[in-house]
Structures are given as C-alpha cells and as structure tokens.
Amino acid sequence: xxxxxxxxxxxxxxxxxxxxxxxxxxxxxxxxxxxxxxxxxxxxxxxxxxxxxxxxxxxxxxxxxxxxxxxxxxxxxxxxxxxxxxxxxxxxxxxxxxxxxxxxxxxxxxxxxxxxxxxxxxxxxxxxxxxxxxxxxxxxxxxxxxxxxxxxxxxxxxxxxxxxxxxxxxxxxxxxxxxxxxxxxxxxxxxxxxxxxxxxxxxxxxxxxxxxxxxxxxxxxxxxxxxxxxxxxxxxxxxxxxxxxxxxxxxxxxxxxxxxxxxxxxxxxxxxxxxxxxxxxxxx
Numbered sequence: 001x002x003x004x005x006x007x008x009x010x011x012x013x014x015x016x017x018x019x020x021x022x023x024x025x026x027x028x029x030x031x032x033x034x035x036x037x038x039x040x041x042x043x044x045x046x047x048x049x050x051x052x053x054x055x056x057x058x059x060x061x062x063x064x065x066x067x068x069x070x071x072x073x074x075x076x077x078x079x080x081x082x083x084x085x086x087x088x089x090x091x092x093x094x095x096x097x098x099x100x101x102x103x104x105x106x107x108x109x110x111x112x113x114x115x116x117x118x119x120x121x122x123x124x125x126x127x128x129x130x131x132x133x134x135x136x137x138x139x140x141x142x143x144x145x146x147x148x149x150x151x152x153x154x155x156x157x158x159x160x161x162x163x164x165x166x167x168x169x170x171x172x173x174x175x176x177x178x179x180x181x182x183x184x185x186x187x188x189x190x191x192x193x194x195x196x197x198x199x200x201x202x203x204x205x206x207x208x209x210x211x212x213x214x215x216x217x218x219x220x221x222x223x224x225x226x227x228x229x230x231x232x233x234x235x236x237x238x239x240x241x242x243x244x245x246x247x248x249x250x251x252x253x254x255x256x257x258x259x260x261x262x263x264x265x266x267x268x269x270x271x272x273x274x275x276x277x278x279x280x281x282x283x284x
Contacts, residue, residue: 063174070139078128173256224252
C-alpha cells in the first residue's frame with residue numbers, strides 16, 4: 001500500500017498541475033496513516049502544540065520545591081527545582097519567585113528556567129538558580145510566588161507557596177499521569193498499550209551499579225486489574241526529572257511506586273521508597 005502511494009506521488013510530481021502540491025500533501029498524509037505501532041510514531045517537533053491533559057485541569061498549586069544543590073553550580077550558585085501541578089505557559093521572571101530562609105531572609109533567584117525539561121509536553125518544573133540559602137547555617141525553608149507566573153489554563157500562580165525539601169533528602173515522585181503514545185514523543189515498544197509519565201522532585205539518574213533492568217523492575221504500577229511492572233523505560237539520560245514507563249496493559253492505572261536506593265539526584269542523594277497517584281489524561 002505504501003509503495004503504491006509513493007509511486008502515485010512520483011507521477012503527480014511530474015505533472016504541471018496547480019493541484020500538484022495539494023495532492024502530494026494528501027498522499028503524504030495517507031502514507032503516514034499506514035504507519036501504525038508505537039515504536040514508529042514520533043510527534044512533530046517543528047511546531048509543537050500543547051495538548052491539554054487532566055493535570056492541566058486540576059487545582060493549580062506547587063507540588064514540590066526541592067533544594068537540590070548548594071553552591072554546586074557554576075559561580076557557586078544554588079539550584080532548586082520547583083514543580084507545579086500544571087504546566088508553565090507564561091514567560092519566566094526570576095523575581096516572581098521568593099525564597100525564604102530559616103532566619104527569615106527573603107531572596108530572589110538570579111535565573112529561572114524550565115530547562116532541561118522545557119519540551120511542550122513537560123514544563124511542570126522551573127529550575128531556580130542563584131543564592132537561595134546556605135546549608136546548614138541558613139537553609140531555604142519556603143518558596144513563594146510573589147510575582148506573576150501563568151500556568152496552563154491561564155491560572156496565575158501569584159500567591160502560591162510551598163515548603164522546601166531539605167538538601168539532604170533524596171528525590172521523590174511528585175506527579176504521574178497516563179497517556180497514549182500519540183500524545184507524547186516516546187520510542188516505546190510496539191506492544192505498549194499506555195505510557196505512565198512520572199515526574200520526580202528533581203533530576204534523577206541510576207545509582208552506581210544499578211542496571212537498566214534493575215531500574216525498570218524498581219517501578220511498580222497498581223492498576224484496577226492488579227500490580228504490573230513496566231515492560232520498558234524511556235526518556236532517560238537527558239538530565240531532567242521525567243521518566244516514561246511503558247505498560248503492555250490497558251487496565252486503568254491507579255498509583256506508581258519506586259523502590260528506594262535505585263536513583264539519585266545531582267548531589268548523589270539516593271531516592272527513598274516513594275509513590276504517587278496517577279492522573280489519567282483525556283483522549284486527544
């Protein structure tokens with residue numbers, strides 16, 4: 001079928017017709033529609049469109065503020081990922097964030113960015129960079145949104161606040177949602193029925209000696225039909241706080257768990273045993 005369509009396309013291109021471009025584009029679409037299977041599907045990256053997911057409809061709040069690095073970034077700066085229940089859609093102004101230390105000092109970060117998790121389907125986390133407190137003398141204890149920050153759905157995060165996870169704590173799961181392979185960019189196995197996207201408090205990578213299989217088997221997903229283990233993992237090694245869990249069941253997922261001591265944050269703190277409820281996305 002695909003070869004026939006390509007042959008027709010070649011014939012069309014040889015004709016000097018005002019309909020040439022339109023017909024050729026329709027044929028290209030038809031060819032694309034014949035390519036089925038998760039492993040072959042890649043969302044376009046040229047002009048990404050933010051598909052709404054149920055996380056974007058939930059009450060907007062800060063789910064985590066994680067004191068990840070103290071004086072460990074270039075020029076002795078600190079790093080603090082702040083994760084929201086909805087994706088960040090508006091422009092980022094570092095002065096919109098206020099970090100309060102244990103002594104009551106109020107600080108603004110020097111920089112604020114959604115990188116490295118800046119793709120359209122991500123953007124739940126804003127990385128604050130600057131002088132944000134000092135461990136153990138005067139660590140940060142609270143983050144406040146004192147300026148304006150627009151989240152998905154047009155909600156302004158102004159006035160939101162959250163306690164800060166201490167520097168010595170390892171990363172925990174803070175958000176998770178289920179999606180179909182058409183909704184996100186992921187190279188999953190053909191037998192994948194759904195993808196669980198998990199979001200950690202900060203960037204994670206395997207502890208030394210932890211194999212890919214041990215990493216995969218550390219996850220467990222509770223579904224309406226019982227516990228399942230992912231058949232594969234994706235979105236690894238890019239330095240951000242997102243991982244993809246590929247499931248070969250369409251059973252409704254409820255909660256995802258991860259064993260302790262398998263992953264670590266940029267400061268090499270190991271993760272505790274952690275779990276979080278799964279939100280199911282709306283179909284596109």
